Amino acid sequence: MLRFLSLALLCILSATGNAARAATAGAGDLDQVMGLLAMRQHGRVEFIEQHFLAVLKRPIESSGELRYDAPDRLEKRTLKPRAETLVLTGGVLTVERAHSRRAMDLHAYPQVLPFVESIRATLAGDRGALERVFRLEFAGSVSRWTLTLAPLESKVKQSVSQVRIEGAGDQLLKVEIRQPDGDRSLMTLRASTLP
Amino acid sequence: MNLRRVGVLIVWLGCVAFAAVVVARARYITDLSGFLPAHPTPTQQLLVDQLRDGPASRLILIAIEQGDAASRARLSIGVVQRLRKDPAFAGVNNGEAVAGQRDREFLFQHRYLLSEAVDAGRFTAAGLSAAVRETIDNLASPAGLLFKSLLPRDPTGELLNIIDQLARSPTPQSRDGVWVSSDGNRALAVAQTAANGSDSDAQSRAIDAIRAAFAAAAAELPQSAADKPQLRLSGPGVFAVVARAKIERAAVRLSIASSILVVTLLLVVYRSPSALGLGLLPVATGALVGVAAVALGFGAVHGITLGFGITLIGESVDYSIYFFIQSRQARADGAAGGSWQQRWWPTIRLGMLTSVCGFASLLPSGFPGLKQLGLYSISGLIAAAFVTRFILPALLPPNLWVRDVTPLGRRVAGLLQAVQGFGRAAILSCGAALAMLALAVLYFDRETFWNRELSALSPVSTEEQVYDAKLRADLGAADVRDLVIVSGPDLESILRNAERAAHALEALVDEKVIGGFESPANYLPSMATQERRRSSLPGAADLRANLKQAIEGLPLRADSLQPFLEDAEATRHAALVTPRDLAGTSLSSGFDALILHQKDRWNALLPLRSATAGADIDLGKVAAALEDSQVEDSRALDLKQESDALYGSYLAEAIHFSLAGFLALTVLLLIALRSPLRVARVLAPLVLAVVTVAAGLAIAGVHLSILHLVGMLLIVAVGSNYALFFDRQANADEGSNQALTLASLVIANASTVIGFGLLSFSQVPVLVALGTTVAPGTFLALLFAAIGFRGAESAHA
Numbered sequence: 001m002l003r004f005l006s007l008a009l010l011c012i013l014s015a016t017g018n019a020a021r022a023a024t025a026g027a028g029d030l031d032q033v034m035g036l037l038a039m040r041q042h043g044r045v046e047f048i049e050q051h052f053l054a055v056l057k058r059p060i061e062s063s064g065e066l067r068y069d070a071p072d073r074l075e076k077r078t079l080k081p082r083a084e085t086l087v088l089t090g091g092v093l094t095v096e097r098a099h100s101r102r103a104m105d106l107h108a109y110p111q112v113l114p115f116v117e118s119i120r121a122t123l124a125g126d127r128g129a130l131e132r133v134f135r136l137e138f139a140g141s142v143s144r145w146t147l148t149l150a151p152l153e154s155k156v157k158q159s160v161s162q163v164r165i166e167g168a169g170d171q172l173l174k175v176e177i178r179q180p181d182g183d184r185s186l187m188t189l190r191a192s193t194l195p
Numbered sequence: 196m197n198l199r200r201v202g203v204l205i206v207w208l209g210c211v212a213f214a215a216v217v218v219a220r221a222r223y224i225t226d227l228s229g230f231l232p233a234h235p236t237p238t239q240q241l242l243v244d245q246l247r248d249g250p251a252s253r254l255i256l257i258a259i260e261q262g263d264a265a266s267r268a269r270l271s272i273g274v275v276q277r278l279r280k281d282p283a284f285a286g287v288n289n290g291e292a293v294a295g296q297r298d299r300e301f302l303f304q305h306r307y308l309l310s311e312a313v314d315a316g317r318f319t320a321a322g323l324s325a326a327v328r329e330t331i332d333n334l335a336s337p338a339g340l341l342f343k344s345l346l347p348r349d350p351t352g353e354l355l356n357i358i359d360q361l362a363r364s365p366t367p368q369s370r371d372g373v374w375v376s377s378d379g380n381r382a383l384a385v386a387q388t389a390a391n392g393s394d395s396d397a398q399s400r401a402i403d404a405i406r407a408a409f410a411a412a413a414a415e416l417p418q419s420a421a422d423k424p425q426l427r428l429s430g431p432g433v434f435a436v437v438a439r440a441k442i443e444r445a446a447v448r449l450s451i452a453s454s455i456l457v458v459t460l461l462l463v464v465y466r467s468p469s470a471l472g473l474g475l476l477p478v479a480t481g482a483l484v485g486v487a488a489v490a491l492g493f494g495a496v497h498g499i500t501l502g503f504g505i506t507l508i509g510e511s512v513d514y515s516i517y518f519f520i521q522s523r524q525a526r527a528d529g530a531a532g533g534s535w536q537q538r539w540w541p542t543i544r545l546g547m548l549t550s551v552c553g554f555a556s557l558l559p560s561g562f563p564g565l566k567q568l569g570l571y572s573i574s575g576l577i578a579a580a581f582v583t584r585f586i587l588p589a590l591l592p593p594n595l596w597v598r599d600v601t602p603l604g605r606r607v608a609g610l611l612q613a614v615q616g617f618g619r620a621a622i623l624s625c626g627a628a629l630a631m632l633a634l635a636v637l638y639f640d641r642e643t644f645w646n647r648e649l650s651a652l653s654p655v656s657t658e659e660q661v662y663d664a665k666l667r668a669d670l671g672a673a674d675v676r677d678l679v680i681v682s683g684p685d686l687e688s689i690l691r692n693a694e695r696a697a698h699a700l701e702a703l704v705d706e707k708v709i710g711g712f713e714s715p716a717n718y719l720p721s722m723a724t725q726e727r728r729r730s731s732l733p734g735a736a737d738l739r740a741n742l743k744q745a746i747e748g749l750p751l752r753a754d755s756l757q758p759f760l761e762d763a764e765a766t767r768h769a770a771l772v773t774p775r776d777l778a779g780t781s782l783s784s785g786f787d788a789l790i791l792h793q794k795d796r797w798n799a800l801l802p803l804r805s806a807t808a809g810a811d812i813d814l815g816k817v818a819a820a821l822e823d824s825q826v827e828d829s830r831a832l833d834l835k836q837e838s839d840a841l842y843g844s845y846l847a848e849a850i851h852f853s854l855a856g857f858l859a860l861t862v863l864l865l866i867a868l869r870s871p872l873r874v875a876r877v878l879a880p881l882v883l884a885v886v887t888v889a890a891g892l893a894i895a896g897v898h899l900s901i902l903h904l905v906g907m908l909l910i911v912a913v914g915s916n917y918a919l920f921f922d923r924q925a926n927a928d929e930g931s932n933q934a935l936t937l938a939s940l941v942i943a944n945a946s947t948v949i950g951f952g953l954l955s956f957s958q959v960p961v962l963v964a965l966g967t968t969v970a971p972g973t974f975l976a977l978l979f980a981a982i983g984f985r986g987a988e989s990a991h992a
Contacts, residue, residue, distance in 0.1 A: 051335055055346050056750040062335035082332040090379075091370060095336070102359075105290075105369030183343070 030127070030138040033145055036170035038125030043068040045172070047076075049187040065192055066119075074120040088116045111159035118149050118163040119175060134163070144168050200589040207586050210578075211480060214487035221490035224497055238830065238837065241680065244793055252392025252431040253285070254788070256666045257384040257405060258376075262424030266416055267382040268371035270424055273412025274405065275384055281408075282389065283401050286784045289384035290367060290374035299354070301780045303345070306353035307766045309720065311360055313353065313728040318738060318763075323745035326351035331749065348758040350751070360717060361782075367670050376669040383670055387784050388432060395439055398432035429663040434655045438959075442498050445957040453950040457512060460949065464942050465519060465597040473590055474515035477579035480586075481511045485575030489567045500567045510550060510913050511579030512950075513943035517543060517920075518583050519597045520939040540584055542923045543916070545867050547580040549860045550912035556856025557905070562845050568905060572912075600942065604934030607941055607981075614982055622982055630883055633890035644889075646898035647843040656958070676835050677812045679712070679801040679821065682828045686774070686790070689799040690721035692826055696801060699824040700817070708816050710804040715789040718782045725771040735764050803831075846901050853904055857911065868922070877918040880979035881911050888972040902961045906968025913947055913969070914976030921984035937981070944977045 048063045064078040076086040085096040093104045093116060106113045114133065121129040130136055133156065134149035149163040159179060166174040175187040257274065259267045271289045278287040307313055316322040330352040334343055342355055367374040367383060374383040386405065390397030409426040416424075461471050489496050522535040554576070557569025614622070637644065681696055683689040693716040700712045716724070733741065739760055743753055777783040791798040805812050817831040864874045885907050892899060917940050924936055947969070954966025 049335065053334060053343065055343070055752075055755055056331065056334075057752060058750045060331060060335055060750070078336065081335065082329075084336050086336070092368065103368060105372065107370070107372040 029140075029142050029145065030136070030147075032142050033138075033147075033167070033170070034125040034127045036125070036142070037123060038070075040068075040123075040125075040170050041070045043123060044192045045189045046192045047187050047189050049185055051183070051185045053183045054181060066189065068120075068123045071124045071126065072120065074116060074123065076116075086116070088120055110153065110155040114149075114151055114156050114160040114163060115177060118165070118177070119172070122147065122165055122167075122172065125170075142169060203585050203589055207480070207582065211483060214480075214483045217487040217490050218483060221486065222495040223501070224495050238832065240793070241791065241798060244791065253388045253390070254430045255386045255388065255398075255401060255405065255432055256429045256663070256670065257289075257386060258427045258429070258666055259382040259384075259409075260380065260425050260427060262422050264371055264375075264379065264382075267375075267424050268373045269416060270409065270412050271373040271382040271384055273415060274408045274426075277408035277411060278386055278405065281404055283397070283404055284386050285389045285787075286387045286781070287384065288374075288386075288781050288784065289382070290369050291372060298780045298782060301776070301782070302357050303349070303354050305766075305772050305776070306349065306357060307732060307763065308725040308728050308772055309360075310353040310356045310728075312351075312356045313731055315727075315731050317351065317731055318733055318741060320741045320744035323351065323741055324749070327746055327749060327751065330355075331751070347755050348762050350756055350759050374670070376665075381666075381669070383666065385670060385784070387787075392432045392435065395432075395435050399436045402428060402433060402436055427662075429659070429666050434659070434663075437659075438655060439498060442959055445959045445962055446498075446501055449953050449957055449962070453953045456949045456953070457946045460942070460946055461512075461516070464516075464600060467595060467597055469592065470519055470595055470597050473587055474512070474519060476586060476590075477511045477514050477582040480582045481575035481579030484578035485571040488574035489571050492570050493563065493567055497564050497567050500564070500571050510576060510909075510916070510947075511583075512946050513913070513916060514543060514547075514579055514583040515587065516943045516946070517916075517939050518587050520600060520935060520942075522588070522591065523597050523599070524935050536584065536588065539923075542919050543580065543583070545864075546916035546919050547576055548863055548867075549915040549919075550576055552860040552863055553853075553856050553908045553912045555859070556852040556908065557849070559852055560845065560849055562849075562901070565845075565849060565901065565905070576912075600938040601934050603941065604936070604938030607937050608934050611937075611981055626879070626883060626979065626983065630886060633883075633886040636890040636893055637886065640893040643898055644893060645846060646900050647846060648839050677803040677805070677814060677817075677831070677833050679803065679817065680830050680832060681799040681801065681826065682830075683797055684795070686797050687722050689790075689797045690716050690719065691723055692829060693799040693801060694721055694724060695824055696821060696826045696829055699820040699826060700801065700803070703817060703820055707806045708820075709812055710806040712801050712803045713789060714801045715786050715799050718786040718789075719772060719774060719777060722771055729767060729771070732763050732767050734767075735760060738763055842901075846904075849901055849904055853908060856908070860911070860915070873922055873926070876983065877915065877922050880918055880983050881914045881976055883979050884914060884972050884976035885910050887975055888968055891971065892967065897967070900961070900964055902964035903968050906965045906972065909965070909969045910972035910976055913973045914980065917944070917973075917977045918980040918984075921980050925984050940977060940981075944973055947973045 044065065044067050046063070047066050048061065050059045050061050052059045060081070062078050063080050064076065067075040067077070072088070072090060074086075074088040078084045078086075083098065085094075087094045087096070088106075091106050093106055093109075093112065095102045095104065104112065106117065117129070117133055121133075127136070130149065133153070134151055137148040137150070139146045139148070145167050147165045147167070149165070151157045151160055157180065160177060161180045162178045164174075164176040164178075165172060172189050174189065176184060177187075178184045257271075259270050259274075262270075272291060275287050275289045275291065278284050302309060312326070317326065327350045330342075330346060330350055333352065333355065334346075342349070342352065345354060368377060368379070369375065370379055375381060376383060386401070388398060388401045390401070392398065405428060406426065413424070458471060458475075461474055462468070465471055465474070486496055486501065489500055517539060518535065521539045525533065525535040525538060551573050554569045554572040557565045557572075560566055560569070617625075679696055679700070681689050681692040683692060693714045697712070697714050697716060700709065703709045704711055720728075732738065742756060742760070746753060746756075774783075774786065777786055789800045789802075791800060803812055803817065812833075814831045814833055821829045821831065861874060861878065864877060865871065868874055868877070888910065889899070889903075889907070892903065897903075920936055920940060924933055951966045951970040951973070954962045955970065957963055957966070
């Protein structure tokens with residue numbers, strides 16, 4: 001945990017220091033970022049997520065914690081407004097709430113796939129997995145980058161038009177998911193202060 | 196040939212022809228029903244119906260193994276696509292989203308009738324407010340996002356409620372879009388046949404259709420030859436078909452094999468093909484008459500009964516062996532010695548009658564299968580004995596001489612001589628010691644001596660049963676063991692009662708008495724419940740007003756919920772959901788599996804899950820809870836315990852009847868031999884043989900089933916012939932043909948040991964049980980009888 005925190009600190013420092021160089025970006029940088037991400041075995045961050053939905057007059061907000069264990073376990077624990085735990089392992093998403101627990105095979109729900117797979121594959125530094133589902137566009141530099149993911153498959157496109165991930169080194173800072181109907185969600189991540 | 200002989204032959208041929216017609220027209224059944232009770236209580240009838248024709252009996256579990264996960268999934272999809280077009284299947288499901296789509300449409304259309312959350316307060320301002328708040332909160336989750344587009348029509352989230360409701364019953368895991376086992380190494384699917392589970396022909400065709408669909412789907416797969424995915428099927432129908440094939444195969448193969456061996460043996464002994472041909476007449480007539488008698492007596496012949504055709508060879512071949520060898524002697528001795536009919540027939544007749552006594556004890560049994568065996572053996576033995584007595588002498592050519600087997604008899608007598616060297620006291624004490632030892636073994640093993648589980652009779656191997664259980668666990672279609680059965684005169688009444696029972700059971704879930712339960716009412720609520728939910732929907736104007744009040748302060752625009760108001764109004768005027776509406780959804784098979792319709796009675800099955808895996812459920816508490824909630828006509832049952840108790844009672848009954856048969860046999864011998872001492876000497880070797888074999892089986896770790904008991908009856912039946920011949924010899928002063936009698940007994944025993952010994956190698960447990968009991972048992976009976984009588988004689992000498 002200490003190692004992880006110091007690494008995060010280092011990244012944030014270097015990000016501010018090297019902002020000027022961020023303009024020149026290329027495939028080399030993407031591979032480097034992926035390499036950095038792939039090296040990390042565990043991660044734990046807090047998130048605040050805002051959902052902007054057309055059916056609602058104002059955005060709704062949720063918050064909680066994200067945990068990641070290489071290579072394919074991602075846990076999203078939402079604490080507010082309603083406790084819910086999502087666990088993604090081996091292509092199966094388990095949704096657990098107060099009284100229910102349901103496993104969803106992501107293959108059967110392609111519309112849910114980009115919401116979780118975009119984050120999982122990026123955290124794993126698994127460029128291959130990302131490119132199976134999305135077209136990748138990288139901007140910025142290793143120290144401050146933006147990865148834009150556009151779904152390839154039409155079924156996936158029905159639910160997600162674009163995922164934009166901002167990061168610094170091996171840290172994810174923001175994940176924005178846009179839906180074709182104009183709805184979007186924005187997740188902001190920061191080092192966990194939860195016990 | 197005189198007129199009387201011609202008359203006898205005509206009567207015989209007429210009987211054989213009649214029996215052949217009956218046999219040809221008889222109905223043959225191969226399921227386990229022969230081993231289910233003939234006069235069941237309502238509970239037992241339910242059990243039998245459930246096993247034979249219940250919806251669960253129509254399930255075929257399909258597993259695809261080996262190969263990689265992706266090709267297994269593609270095969271699963273290919274197989275299911277093909278089978279869905281086949282009218283032989285009422286439903287096929289592998290968890291594909293296609294089925295899910297249809298299910299969702301059905302559930303969504305009827306959401307206000309199906310959701311348990313819909314009650315009187317649901318559509319008041321307060322109820323609506325709470326429900327809509329929850330739906331909005333759900334939107335923050337990707338799972339909730341699935342329902343985002345439905346929000347204008349379903350702001351109270353009823354679809355999610357229903358899905359949660361159904362998710363309470365366990366569903367299989369999915370991978371690559373299809374169901375897989377918990378370890379992910381198998382793709383799984385379930386097919387429900389249109390035909391009943393007891394219709395073995397239809398089940399067999401359905402199995403072929405699945406195999407063909409698999410082969411066709413596999414052909415489309417780009418395949419590396421090495422690790423091809425394999426198809427494996429399980430389920431009651433599959434078991435029935437496999438069992439039938441196994442029994443047929445075993446019966447045919449073993450009959451052929453033992454026939455060849457016995458025929459070879461007889462050829463070596465007789466050295467005369469015509470003697471051999473004649474010698475098979477009693478066996479053939481006996482088997483034919485036996486099957487015909489069963490067909491006439493029971494209307495249908497159980498496949499297992501046919502498998503016992505072989506048992507007749509055991510005793511009836513003996514008759515012809517005695518006849519040929521002894522009538523040779525009679526002719527050699529000339530008229531002075533008396534004819535075979537005078538000298539030996541009374542002994543054979545007595546032997547036959549003792550056997551009939553033994554088998555008659557099977558007739559009063561509650562198991563149709565055992566009754567059939569009893570009738571088959573009795574009629575077959577009588578027919579074989581009469582053919583030996585009346586037909587063989589009539590057909591025996593005057594110049595037919597079988598080989599003289601006296602040298603064989605002398606050699607055997609020589610071996611016995613060595614034993615007799617020990618003296619009478621030593622032999623008797625050896626016998627007594629053996630008996631004590633065997634009884635001691637049986638005494639220490641008395642708790643586990645009998646196998647009291649019905650599965651002991653199942654022709655399905657333990658490995659296949661374990662595999663089936665594994666698939667069921669993976670599919671969440673747990674083996675129905677503990678359940679609550681609610682009965683009534685019609686569907687509506689049992690659904691209402693099932694709903695009441697569900698209330699009682701929910702309390703037990705909270706108390707952790709049970710882990711959960713299923714109910715047909717989860718799929719289709721009673722009309723009363725649906726009606727109540729429908730009437731909880733207020734009129735259009737009221738609902739609009741309630742909704743306006745409910746979403747005050749919530750981030751929702753009232754005008755966006757217009758579709759909800761329209762759907763609610765439509766539901767108020769729509770018909771209630773009936774079982775017919777379920778057709779075409781995967782819910783249909785779930786519902787059907789929990790409903791059992793008998794002639795004038797409907798039953799709802801509510802299978803219970805234990806609170807922790809593998810733990811037993813306290814059915815007493817379940818029954819008490821049902822009674823407290825006054826659920827009419829409901830019972831809590833442990834099906835395995837019920838069926839085992841059933842089998843146990845028939846086993847106990849069979850043991851009692853067998854003992855009664857033994858008593859009758861003793862009385863018969865007392866009347867015939869008129870000497871308690873002689874009777875004791877006839878019976879002692881038989882009893883010793885039976886207890887020794889029983890102890891041997893116990894030591895080998897075999898738990899005895901009802902078929903072992905039948906085997907013991909056969910030991911007594913066949914062995915009594917041996918003992919009676921020795922008895923006749925010891926009391927008839929016929930020194931000249933002692934060796935000959937001994938030889939005929941040894942040959943007869945060899946044929947019996949061959950026939951039954953082969954049964955031990957079969958794959959059918961009931962046949963193995965018979966073989967391993969009778970083959971050693973008859974040999975020991977001969978050995979003990981020979982040593983016992985000769986020992987006694989040598990003491991006289």
